[in-house]
Amino acid sequence: MAEQKQNTPTVTIFINDNEHISQHETEEENLDDSKVSQWLHPAIFSANDGLVSTASLMLGMGAVSQDINAMIITGFIGLVAGACSMAMGEFITVESTLENDVGERRDPLRAAVAAASAFSVGAMVPLLVTLLMEDYHVTLGVVEGPISVVLAVFGWVGAFLDGSPGCRAVLRVLLWSWVAMVVTFGLLINNDW
Incomplete structure (x- = not known):
């Protein structure tokens, strides 16, 4: 037939x-x-992760050392380590997904570069803000303003891509990011190391 x-x-x-x-x-x-x-969408989350984790590390170091140079060095190390970690994780994830697809061999490398780049962009925000500050106490107070603005933008863009309400997403991103930074700072501020 x-x-x-x-x-x-x-x-x-x-x-x-x-x-x-x-x-x-x-x-x-x-x-x-x-x-x-x-x-x-993943780039926004990687940039958000870079911003929050680097800012948290820098604020934690600032709580311990009260030295702006130590904060900057810690931020730079956090940027490099985080970007490498994001690249490796994305490379492995995409490569294992496309293992049987011979035509897509370059995609894992592209995904790794994109994840590392997005993380680095986010991590540069607290580094640049801190580089512009001179006094430790001013840095801890002032660094939160620009970081919060960028976090709000990341939250709004993520919500736009998801088709979800922007205000709620922005508040959620800001709240949990502040929690991460406050916890890191609070754990170290009263400890003698």
């Missing part, structure tokens, strides 16, 4: 007499949008 070939219909939408869009073209545009979302 011969198999019948099924043709999938193409729906044509007429905008006016001269223009029309096929369903196939619309689906291709949606796929392009989803590709952007696929790399942008």
Whole structure:
């Protein structure tokens, strides 16, 4: 028995007499949008992680040493270590997902570079803010303002990509990020090391 070939219909939408869009073209545009979302969403989370973890490390070091140079060195070490960790984790995850797909060999390296870059961008925020400050006490008070603004932007972009309410996402990102920084600072401020 011969198999019948099924043709999938193409729906044509007429905008006016001269223009029309096929369903196939619309689906291709949606796929392009989803590709952007696929790399942008993890990049936002990596940048957020870089910002919060580096700021927490720097604030913790500031609580112990009360030395701005120690905070900057700690932030730089946190940036390098975190970027390497993000790159390795992303490389391994993507490589294991695509193990059987010979045509996608370069994707794990791209994913690793993207994760490390996004983490580094986030980590640069507290480093740059601290580099601009001269006094330790001013740094601890002032560093939270610019960090909070950038965290709010990350929260809003993440919510936009998810299609969820922006205000709630911003508040959630700010709250949990502040908790991480306060816990790190609080654990070390009263301890004699």
